[in-house]
Amino acid sequence: MSDRNAVSDIEEAVPTLKLAEPVGRGPWRVSAAGAPQRAVTLLLGHEIVVGAHVHCQLVVDDPAISARHVRITAGPRGLVIEDLASKNGVYLAGARVTSAVLPGNHGRFRIGRSEVLVEPAAAPSQPEAPLLPGLIGSSAPVQRLAAEVRRVAELSAPVLVLGESGTGKDVVARAIHVLSGRRGRYVPLNAGALGEALADSELFGHCRGAFTGAVQARSGAFELADKGTLFLDEVADLAPSIQVKLLRAVEDGEVRQLGGSAPIQVRTRLVAATWAPLEQRVESGAFRADLFHRISTFVIRVPPLRQRRSDIPALCAGLLALKREELGVRCLSAGALARLETYPFPGNVRELFSIVYRAAALSREREVSELDIEAALPVLPAADVRGTALDARQLLQVHGGNVSAAARSARVARSTFRSWLRRQGDTAASL
Numbered sequence: 001m002s003d004r005n006a007v008s009d010i011e012e013a014v015p016t017l018k019l020a021e022p023v024g025r026g027p028w029r030v031s032a033a034g035a036p037q038r039a040v041t042l043l044l045g046h047e048i049v050v051g052a053h054v055h056c057q058l059v060v061d062d063p064a065i066s067a068r069h070v071r072i073t074a075g076p077r078g079l080v081i082e083d084l085a086s087k088n089g090v091y092l093a094g095a096r097v098t099s100a101v102l103p104g105n106h107g108r109f110r111i112g113r114s115e116v117l118v119e120p121a122a123a124p125s126q127p128e129a130p131l132l133p134g135l136i137g138s139s140a141p142v143q144r145l146a147a148e149v150r151r152v153a154e155l156s157a158p159v160l161v162l163g164e165s166g167t168g169k170d171v172v173a174r175a176i177h178v179l180s181g182r183r184g185r186y187v188p189l190n191a192g193a194l195g196e197a198l199a200d201s202e203l204f205g206h207c208r209g210a211f212t213g214a215v216q217a218r219s220g221a222f223e224l225a226d227k228g229t230l231f232l233d234e235v236a237d238l239a240p241s242i243q244v245k246l247l248r249a250v251e252d253g254e255v256r257q258l259g260g261s262a263p264i265q266v267r268t269r270l271v272a273a274t275w276a277p278l279e280q281r282v283e284s285g286a287f288r289a290d291l292f293h294r295i296s297t298f299v300i301r302v303p304p305l306r307q308r309r310s311d312i313p314a315l316c317a318g319l320l321a322l323k324r325e326e327l328g329v330r331c332l333s334a335g336a337l338a339r340l341e342t343y344p345f346p347g348n349v350r351e352l353f354s355i356v357y358r359a360a361a362l363s364r365e366r367e368v369s370e371l372d373i374e375a376a377l378p379v380l381p382a383a384d385v386r387g388t389a390l391d392a393r394q395l396l397q398v399h400g401g402n403v404s405a406a407a408r409s410a411r412v413a414r415s416t417f418r419s420w421l422r423r424q425g426d427t428a429a430s431l
Contacts, residue, residue, distance in 0.1 A: 064112030137311030163302030184228025
């Protein structure tokens with residue numbers, strides 16, 4: 001008994017505790033109290049490091065925390081926490097420990113002035129029924145988006161889809177068509193890639209001989225999508241003359257081919273999309289107000305990726321499943337997912353797919369590591385900050401107001417990040 005009392009090493013004492021519940025198989029969700037949006041996923045057989053350094057899997061902004069403070073390992077013994085020679089130590093149930101096993105499948109411990117929470121998480125490998133056809137994710141913003149789409153899908157009125165580049169406006173448009181039950185085709189057309197003359201022909205068609213090179217008649221997108229859906233992307237880029245014809249087609253359900261004399265009746269449902277602030281373009285006279293009011297009968301806003309970071313694991317799993325035949329079986333480590341969750345993603349889901357695809361293709365291992373992701377991340381140029389500047393305030397919030405941490409995650413200098421904040425009138429930029 002005296003020998004037992006002499007034991008001072010918590011690593012020996014804690015394993016003698018009876019577990020309140022059997023050891024789980026994971027995964028687990030690890031987060032710092034007060035910052036749940038920065039939670040990371042821990043899988044069985046993996047480990048994560050928690051600390052103040054940007055390369056830790058879970059970064060905690062606390063001046064009392066060491067750069068690499070504590071390691072959490074999910075092994076056959078359970079969830080093991082190990083102090084990495086930190087300055088202020090690791091405390092479990094009020095006692096300082098060097099190594100300990102968390103009782104059960106969840107728990108909490110303190111490092112510095114912060115509390116770390118460990119709890120069971122839904123397995124990212126378990127497939128979930130999509131809320132919308134083609135849409136991956138189940139976050140609160142995605143659930144609201146799915147509800148809006150379902151409310152308008154079966155109606156015939158035009159829909160305007162707004163969102164930043166790369167958010168998936170085309171996915172929303174196609175989901176509207178699929179859920180509408182319309183018998184016609186889904187016809188996508190990017191107005192931003194069309195000149196004025198070509199846009200007229202592509203949208204409304206042309207007769208033979210209407211212009212040089214028109215050797216035969218051709219139906220336009222409105223005719224091709226008759227009884228179906230026309231998805232007109234980047235509608236803000238249409239020339240004024242085409243805007244007039246588009247308004248007539250939407251209001252009257254008639255199109256007139258280039259070089260033709262008789263109108264053609266169509267029952268095409270229009271879904272338009274743009275990243276541009278159309279209201280501002282209406283005020284400046286660059287976009288017709290009557291057309292704006294006509295195509296915006298219903299407005300659906302697609303959330304940027306920074307507002308749905310909890311969907312990142314599911315999005316990555318979906319991409320890797322799609323590319324399995326090409327890349328083989330691939331998965332992302334907890335560290336890789338943690339690194340992705342700190343990146344600002346000015347290019348949204350499109351950029352996420354590009355980064356994960358590049359990392360998986362170049363990785364030599366089946367499991368894509370944090371280093372693989374780091375090597376695949378682009379360097380954000382300071383001169384091109386249109387998307388990133390929009391993210392500056394949100395990124396600062398993610399990092400608890402710590403400008404240095406936010407700048408590191410954006411991979412730019414503190415001065416550059418402060419300039420982004422100043423453009424947005426953020427007081428933190430002057431700190």
